[in-house]
Amino acid sequence: MALKLPPVTGGSLVRGLRSLSGLDQAELVPQTRLAGPMPWVIAIMVALTVIAAAAGLAASNVARNASDALSGGVTVQIVEADPIVRLRQAEAAAQRLNALPGIDAATVVSQEEVERLIEPWLGGLAIDGQQIPVPAIVDVRLRKEVSGERLGALRRIVREVAPGARVDAQSTWLKPVFGAIDSLRLLALALVGLLAGALAAVVLLAVRNALGTNRDTIEIVHLLGGTDQQIARVFQRSVGYDAAGGGAIGLTAGLVAVLALGQQFAGLGAGLISGGALGWIDWLLIALVPVAGVGLAMLTARWTVLRALRRML
């Protein structure tokens, strides 16, 4: 047998710890995408996150729109048994207010309008019989938000002409509603946080499991000079694909749910709720949920692998 030289690579191996582009072709970790439970668990969590985020954003919008509409509003109520006096006081109050700087408009709400507004609450009969004195109402629009001081000043001016008048900022009526909306927003935020934590935990467990079943391969790659970074990248990539698949499914499911809910709420026709319609920035944020999910999953995978490998020689 001729002593032919062995067919080794032309020069010695490049010894720098260069990136491992080559390992991308040869799958170090056998990958069966969308086979394990992880993509589906991620899909469920992304869907829930999308719904929670949409709810939180809608609640924020409701709060913002409502407070925009109400922040410059003041209502003057004049409770006075004599309808003539009542109307006179109301008109005087409106006149005084309209003369003030910083007031957009102060208008007396017509008695029919007030009755129409109250009717559903009290029933037609009582009003017809004039047994219940209906207050006169002056709707005041300010140019700026109503501060406590400003409200006090307005109250003093109004009481000069209508001693028994009640002067309230419209926003104070809705304080409990705003409180509830705030709680809803916090709840949505907390849910998003919890779901992110759960996602990281799922990835951590899945990666630990994969590290265990691929321990031999990892040891061999180590002994052949593979770095922790190279090995981490393989797992990270694999988890990234799973998370991307799960994220796409989760986003679709979540969007279907959000749109269906949106239709139902829109059907209610209530002004407050339609103020919660999602704007394009909101949709963008929702679309970013699966992207953030993939990022979080990959980061968790990388961290888990690097931490586990540090214990190997």
Added chain:
Amino acid sequence: MNGGSPGEIVHFDNVGLRYGADREVLSDVSFTLFPGSFYFLTGASGAGKTSLLKLLYLAQRPSRGMIRMFGTDAITLPRDRLPGFRRRLGVVFQDFRLVQHLSAFDNVALPLRVAGVPERDLTKPVTDMLEWVGLTERMHARPAQLSGGEQQRVAIARAVIGRPELLVADEPTGNVDPDMAIKLLRLFEALNRLGTTVVVATHDVHLLKKVPDSLIMRLDKGRLSDPTGALRYPPRPRPVQG
């Protein structure tokens, strides 16, 4: 940290190894591997050959003593520098340690891929290498579909493909017929002539005579015998080609 004479690849000084709290499986092992030399490591089963090789290919740290490798203290070598050292080695493991879900081709290509050799540059050397060990036909088979001897040849091809500075082979001819054993030994010799230092652990005393100028490291119950001092003083220079 750097040191040692320029005429050495590896230096062991009073190295001892014990697994856990057991007795020492290697004791007071001292030797120097000189560049371009060819070593046989022999000894009865259980004498500690594999253990010594594990220290050489950095899969195990010794319990005591000093190891210098490529001029650097290998004991205090930080973890992140191990890959750089391991890439200068070629290892044939006693149990082959092929990646089970990769084909023969991909197993042989693995060290090149790990080192970042681009895909277009590795097809030819890998197929040539597989041809050389007679596995062209079995190139796409996975280890489980290969015979013991075929797996061993894949393991050898993987160890030499990157033309390492130090080749460590643990019973590389244990599963092949005598003709193939000689052929594989010729491969190691050819590599050795290109400058690679070779250490082959073997039970096969017939093999020892097949490589002229080879040095013998004999382990007996974890102790290295060196009656002539050849393992501590440089041998006469061997012609190095390439």
